Amino acid sequence: MGYNYHDLLENIQEGVYFTDLDRRITFWNKAAEKITGYKAKNVIGVRCRDNILQHVDDTGLGLCQSLCPLAATMRDGKGREMEAYLHHKKGHRVPVRIRATPLAQRDR
Numbered sequence: 076m077g078y079n080y081h082d083l084l085e086n087i088q089e090g091v092y093f094t095d096l097d098r099r100i101t102f103w104n105k106a107a108e109k110i111t112g113y114k115a116k117n118v119i120g121v122r123c124r125d126n127i128l129q130h131v132d133d134t135g136l137g138l139c140q141s142l143c144p145l146a147a148t149m150r151d152g153k154g155r156e157m158e159a160y161l162h163h164k165k166g167h168r169v170p171v172r173i174r175a176t177p178l179a180q181r182d183r
Contacts, residue, residue: 112164
């Protein structure tokens with residue numbers, strides 16, 4: 076079939092990004108580019124905890140520094156899902172559903 080997971084993730088309609096354990100962005104798909112206005116080349120290697128997307132909840136409370144669902148998932152291994160807003164490159168807020176899913180490396 077010739078498809079691999081990277082091709083599938085790159086071409087789905089949902090924004091997807093991966094981070095390492097330091098929350099440094101390692102993958103950013105085309106849908107994430109469209110949703111945020113940030114090209115992959117501008118965010119790969121950036122730590123999401125440096126607040127590039129400025130995630131906030133519905134009350135305007137910033138999530139990236141202390142209430143980050145990704146950091147919580149990394150701590151306890153439990154997936155999380157929540158409604159939030161991110162800061163688009165052009166300055167406006169975009170409503171998003173955040174899903175943090177733990178992935179563990181497997182031995183092949």
